[in-house]
Amino acid sequence: MKISFDGQLITTSLIITFRGKTLQIDDMIIDTGSSHTVISPDVLEEIGVIYENGDDIYEAYGIGGSVPFYTKVMDEIQIDKFNIKNIEIDVGVLPKDHNGLLGLDILMTYNFIVDMDKLELYPSKSKAEDLL
Incomplete structure (x- = not known):
């Protein structure tokens, strides 16, 4: 899948499904410095992802300090034609109105490969068969 580089950040799009509702999220930052995938609660609220009693709250630390987040299991994430089912995603506030990491x-x-020469993101051949 094609990725974008604006001179500072590399971004991509993905489609996320939660409890049967689907949303395309653009401008997801490809962040090899982030141990977890994080999506803004403002973005996910559109498909009904909200904090619910019993959701564990954690704290993430980074260059900008720390922020609270909670996790949700998504039905599916689609990156280009590759689908990942029943995956846990962190939901937390991100700086500068970013949609997600x-x-x-x-x-x-x-085993995704970030090909900066071709500006593409794709899983390695060994994992691609598992995702199709």
């Missing part, structure tokens, strides 16, 4: 939990688990 595509982190190492997905990039490494599914």
Whole structure:
């Protein structure tokens, strides 16, 4: 899948499904420095993702300090033609109105390759068959 580079950040789009509702999220930052994939609650609220009693709250630490987040299991995430089912995603506030971060939990688990020469994101051949 094609990715974008604006001179500072590399971004992509994905489609997320939660409890049967689907949403395309654009401008997801591909963040190899983030251990987890995090999506803004403002974005996910559109498909009914909200904090519910019993959801665990955690704290994430980064260059900008710390922020609270909670996790939700999504029915599916689709990155281009590759589908990942029943995946846990962190929901937390991000700086500067970013929609989300595509982190190492997905990039490494599914052996995604970030090809900066071609500006493409794709899983390695060994994992691609598992995702189709």
